[in-house]
Amino acid sequence: MLSLKHVAINSFNENIAYLHKDCDTYKIDDIRDVTKVEIHGGPVPVYAFLEIVDDETIVSPGELGLNNEAFLRLNLPEGANVSLSLAGLPPSAGILQRKIAGNILSSSEYSSVVKDIVAGRYSNMDIASFLVASGSFMTASEVLSLTEALIGDDVIRWDDENIVVDHHCLGGIPGNKTDIIITAIVAAYGLPMPKTASRSLTSCAGVADTFAVLANVEADEAKLKKLIKENRGAIVDYNTLPIANASKIVSSVERALGISQQQHIVSSILAIKLAAGVTHLVLDIPVGPSSRIKSTAEAMRIRKLVEYVGDMLSIEIDAVITDGSEPIGNGIGAVLEARDVMRILRNKEEAPQDLLEKSLFLAGRILEFDPKLRGGQGYHVAKEILSSGRALETMNRIIYAQGKAPQAQIGHLTRDIVSSRAGVVESIDNHQINKIGVLAGASQYPGAGLDLLKKVGDFVEPGETLYRIHSVSASDFAFANSYADGDSGYEISSKR
Amino acid sequence: MLSLKHVAINSFNENIAYLHKDCDTYKIDDIRDVTKVEIHGGPVPVYAFLEIVDDETIVSPGELGLNNEAFLRLNLPEGANVSLSLAGLPPSAGILQRKIAGNILSSSEYSSVVKDIVAGRYSNMDIASFLVASGSFMTASEVLSLTEALIGDDVIRWDDENIVVDHHCLGGIPGNKTDIIITAIVAAYGLPMPKTASRSLTSCAGVADTFAVLANVEADEAKLKKLIKENRGAIVDYNTLPIANASKIVSSVERALGISQQQHIVSSILAIKLAAGVTHLVLDIPVGPSSRIKSTAEAMRIRKLVEYVGDMLSIEIDAVITDGSEPIGNGIGAVLEARDVMRILRNKEEAPQDLLEKSLFLAGRILEFDPKLRGGQGYHVAKEILSSGRALETMNRIIYAQGKAPQAQIGHLTRDIVSSRAGVVESIDNHQINKIGVLAGASQYPGAGLDLLKKVGDFVEPGETLYRIHSVSASDFAFANSYADGDSGYEISSKR
Numbered sequence: 001m002l003s004l005k006h007v008a009i010n011s012f013n014e015n016i017a018y019l020h021k022d023c024d025t026y027k028i029d030d031i032r033d034v035t036k037v038e039i040h041g042g043p044v045p046v047y048a049f050l051e052i053v054d055d056e057t058i059v060s061p062g063e064l065g066l067n068n069e070a071f072l073r074l075n076l077p078e079g080a081n082v083s084l085s086l087a088g089l090p091p092s093a094g095i096l097q098r099k100i101a102g103n104i105l106s107s108s109e110y111s112s113v114v115k116d117i118v119a120g121r122y123s124n125m126d127i128a129s130f131l132v133a134s135g136s137f138m139t140a141s142e143v144l145s146l147t148e149a150l151i152g153d154d155v156i157r158w159d160d161e162n163i164v165v166d167h168h169c170l171g172g173i174p175g176n177k178t179d180i181i182i183t184a185i186v187a188a189y190g191l192p193m194p195k196t197a198s199r200s201l202t203s204c205a206g207v208a209d210t211f212a213v214l215a216n217v218e219a220d221e222a223k224l225k226k227l228i229k230e231n232r233g234a235i236v237d238y239n240t241l242p243i244a245n246a247s248k249i250v251s252s253v254e255r256a257l258g259i260s261q262q263q264h265i266v267s268s269i270l271a272i273k274l275a276a277g278v279t280h281l282v283l284d285i286p287v288g289p290s291s292r293i294k295s296t297a298e299a300m301r302i303r304k305l306v307e308y309v310g311d312m313l314s315i316e317i318d319a320v321i322t323d324g325s326e327p328i329g330n331g332i333g334a335v336l337e338a339r340d341v342m343r344i345l346r347n348k349e350e351a352p353q354d355l356l357e358k359s360l361f362l363a364g365r366i367l368e369f370d371p372k373l374r375g376g377q378g379y380h381v382a383k384e385i386l387s388s389g390r391a392l393e394t395m396n397r398i399i400y401a402q403g404k405a406p407q408a409q410i411g412h413l414t415r416d417i418v419s420s421r422a423g424v425v426e427s428i429d430n431h432q433i434n435k436i437g438v439l440a441g442a443s444q445y446p447g448a449g450l451d452l453l454k455k456v457g458d459f460v461e462p463g464e465t466l467y468r469i470h471s472v473s474a475s476d477f478a479f480a481n482s483y484a485d486g487d488s489g490y491e492i493s494s495k496r
Numbered sequence: 497m498l499s500l501k502h503v504a505i506n507s508f509n510e511n512i513a514y515l516h517k518d519c520d521t522y523k524i525d526d527i528r529d530v531t532k533v534e535i536h537g538g539p540v541p542v543y544a545f546l547e548i549v550d551d552e553t554i555v556s557p558g559e560l561g562l563n564n565e566a567f568l569r570l571n572l573p574e575g576a577n578v579s580l581s582l583a584g585l586p587p588s589a590g591i592l593q594r595k596i597a598g599n600i601l602s603s604s605e606y607s608s609v610v611k612d613i614v615a616g617r618y619s620n621m622d623i624a625s626f627l628v629a630s631g632s633f634m635t636a637s638e639v640l641s642l643t644e645a646l647i648g649d650d651v652i653r654w655d656d657e658n659i660v661v662d663h664h665c666l667g668g669i670p671g672n673k674t675d676i677i678i679t680a681i682v683a684a685y686g687l688p689m690p691k692t693a694s695r696s697l698t699s700c701a702g703v704a705d706t707f708a709v710l711a712n713v714e715a716d717e718a719k720l721k722k723l724i725k726e727n728r729g730a731i732v733d734y735n736t737l738p739i740a741n742a743s744k745i746v747s748s749v750e751r752a753l754g755i756s757q758q759q760h761i762v763s764s765i766l767a768i769k770l771a772a773g774v775t776h777l778v779l780d781i782p783v784g785p786s787s788r789i790k791s792t793a794e795a796m797r798i799r800k801l802v803e804y805v806g807d808m809l810s811i812e813i814d815a816v817i818t819d820g821s822e823p824i825g826n827g828i829g830a831v832l833e834a835r836d837v838m839r840i841l842r843n844k845e846e847a848p849q850d851l852l853e854k855s856l857f858l859a860g861r862i863l864e865f866d867p868k869l870r871g872g873q874g875y876h877v878a879k880e881i882l883s884s885g886r887a888l889e890t891m892n893r894i895i896y897a898q899g900k901a902p903q904a905q906i907g908h909l910t911r912d913i914v915s916s917r918a919g920v921v922e923s924i925d926n927h928q929i930n931k932i933g934v935l936a937g938a939s940q941y942p943g944a945g946l947d948l949l950k951k952v953g954d955f956v957e958p959g960e961t962l963y964r965i966h967s968v969s970a971s972d973f974a975f976a977n978s979y980a981d982g983d984s985g986y987e988i989s990s991k992r
Contacts, residue, residue, distance in 0.1 A: 008550035012530045034508045034752035054504035057553045089754045100628055128621040129753055132596055132628040256530035258585045
C-alpha cells in the first residue's frame, strides 16, 4: 500500500502516476518502458502512465503521486491508501486493433471505444491511433455510429422550443466569422440560436476566440438557457459546457497531432450540435483550391454524408456549398475579425462586403427553417434586420448578458506587405495566409493577425499594401515577416 | 528568459517541460490544451510537451523545469537562461500527414521521419500515428526504405570476420527459446554469433528475459566484441547497445499501444541485425492458427518480403517456415524456459524434445552458412555438438564471460490446471496460454509463468494435470487462476 499524494501538475487530459525510484512496494527496476498502471483504492480503478521520480519533494518512496487529471478521477483525499497493478489493455483494445487492421466497426464497438476514452482508459497515444486508423477508412454507417457515440449521455433539452437552430462552417477559410453576425440576425428575428463555438484548432482564431474579444464566452447549461430565454441568441465556447466530452478529448488530440480528418469533423460537429439540443442546422461547406475541401465533388460527398447522418439522428441539415477560394472579410485574427463583425453590425461603409453578403445569405437559410417564412424571403428579412440596426441592438444585448469583455488591443508591431508590381490580385492562398497569421501570433494573442487591404480582383500599384501584419511579440513578428517575404500568399497578374 | 531546472522525472522517451501557472514571461492562461513547445538556449532547440505546475517546490514562476529526457537533450546546466516558443510541427509533419492520407512515401521521406523521431521531435503520440498510418499500408519498397532509415548511423563492424550469423523468430509462440541453444551450438562450432535479443514486448518472456536468468545480458559494443572474440557467441539485450535507436523508440511505442504490425517487425528486426553487423540470418516464421502468422500463404508473403529487403541491403537471409501450432518446450516464463534450455544443453532425459529438435534444425541451417560445410550436414553436426557436451561447455563459458546471474527462483504460488475428462490433447491455444502466463506475472517476475506437462497428442486421464501455474504475487495468481478456469487454452478430444 502507498500513500496518495496530489502532484499539482496539469498534463492536459493525460493521467500520470509518479512513483519514487526507491519505492519498496513495487519493483521499479523492472520498468524500462512506457507503462500503463491501474490505481486501486477509489470507487473505480484509474488508468495512468507511470513516471519515475528521483526527488523526494515530489514523491517519497512510500507515496504514489497523481497529477491533477488522475487525482480528480480517483477522487480520494491525500494520504489515502492506494495500490497499483500493471494495467491490462483497455476493454476495447481488441476493437481498436480490429480498426487498425482495416475492419468495419459496429455501432456498439464505436460506443465501447468512446466509453473507454471518456473513462480515461485511453492514453492520448491510444486516441491518436484510433483517429489515424479510423480516419483512413470509415463507411457512412460508421460515421453515424461514431457520431451517436460522441453525443454522450448529457443532452441539453429545450422543452419550450419547437426549433433550435445553429450554423457551422466546415472551415479552413481565414477570417470567415459569419457565425457572430448570423447569431445577431437570427436572434433578432426570434429563433433560438445557442451557437456552440470552438477555440482555434489550427487556424488563426476560432469563432469562440473572436467572440471572446467582445464578451465572456464561458457558460454552463443553466447560463446558456438563461441567455437564450432572454435574448434568443448566445455564442459560447462549447468546451465550457458539460456536453460531448469525448468529442473535446478527440479534438484536443487531433489538434496536437496537427491532423483534421473529414469524417471525424463531421461526427464531432454533429455530436456537439445534437448534444446542444439543436434541431435545425445550416452547414457551410466552402470549396476552393486552398480550402479544406478542394472540389465540388468532395463537397457533395460530405453533403450526402451529413444528410444521411442528420436524417438518421433526426436533425434537419441544410448543407450549403459556398465559395472558399479566398479569405472572407479583411481581418484575420480575433481582434481584427471582431472589428469586421462590428463594422457590419453597425452598417459602416468600411465593412467587408464579402463577409456581409455571406452572412446575410446563410442567416437567410436559417430563417427559412421557420415554417411561417415564405421560401426565398430569408435573405431579404435578414438584410432588413441588419440594416435597421436590430441585429446590432440584439448583439449588444447578447454581449451585455454574456458579460462584456475588456477592450482588446490590435498588435502594435506592424509591417505592410506590398505588391512588387502593378496588376490585379489573381488569387490569395488560404493556407499561406493562415500560416503567416499563426506565425504572427494569432493563435496565441488575440491582437495578432493580418489585415487584408486587397482581395481577389482588386487593382494594385507597385508598392501598394496587400496586407498588414500585426504582432504582439517581437519573435512572432520576425517569423511572420520572414515567412511572408518568402511567399506573400498573393498572386498578382500583370494584365490590368 | 527563464532559469533552467532539472525536474528528476523519467517519462520514458517523452520530453516534458514544466512551467509554473503564475509564470510572468509566458501567458499560461492561454494554454488550454496539449501544447508542444520548443526550448531555446542550448545548441539545438528541444521539443517538449508543456505541463502546468501549481507547486513552487517543483518549479517557481521564474523557472522552466525539464524532465530527465528533455534536460539531457538540452544539455545545459541548471540555472542556465532558456526561452521557449510554441513548437511548429516537426519538419516531417507533412510527410506524416501524407502517409495518414494513404500515400506511398519515398526513401528520403522515411529517412526524414526517422530523423525527427531520433531527434526527439516526435511525441509518442506522433509516433503512434506514424505506426498506425504506415502499418495499414506499406509497399515492399517502403519496407526497404523504413529498414534503411531505422539502421541509423552506428553500425558494428566485424573486420576480422567473413560471416557473422544470427537467428530470429518472428514469434508469438510461447516458450520458444531456441535462440539460446542455437547460440551455444553455433559458437561451439566456431561461427561468430552476437545474438541481439529483446525483452518481452507482449509475451511472457523475450529471449533477453530468459537469458537474464542465467547471465548478465547488458553489453556495450566493446564488451560484445570481446565476448565474441573469446567465445564466438554472446546473447545480449540489444536495448543496451547504442545501435538502431529509432527502432527501440518505435518498439517502445508499439508495446505501449499493444500493437505489432508485420511490416514494422520486419523492418525493425532487419535494421537491428544490420546495425549489429550480421551478414547471415536464419529467420524462423512459425505458422499456426494461434501463431502471429496464421497461414502458409501469409508466411510466404513475409518470406518474399524479407528476401527482397535482405537482398537489397546485402544480408543473406534463410527464412524458414516452421510449425507454430502449439507452444514449444514445457516452460513459459523466463525461469521455467531457462530450466528447459539447460536441460537440453545438459542432455537430460526430461528435456523437451520439440524444443530440442527445433533448435537442432535451426542451428543446422545456420551452420550451413559456412561454405566449408556440405549441404544437409548442418543438423547432424549440430546434434553431435550438443550430445558431446561441447554446446554446454561453450554455454558455460558464455555465461561466465557475460557474468553469471544469481540463482533465480520459480514462483512459489502454484496451482495445477487439470483435465476434466479422459482423452487426447487436441490443440493448445498460444494466445490463451500466453495470456494466462502474462496474468500469472511472467512479464513482470522472471519466476512466474506456466509449466506445460501435456502437449498436443498426449493422452490424459480425468484429473490429470495439463499445466501448472506459477506466480510470485497473490493478485497475479488470482487473476491467472480465474482466467484459466474460464478457458484453459487446452482442447481435449474424447476419442482415445
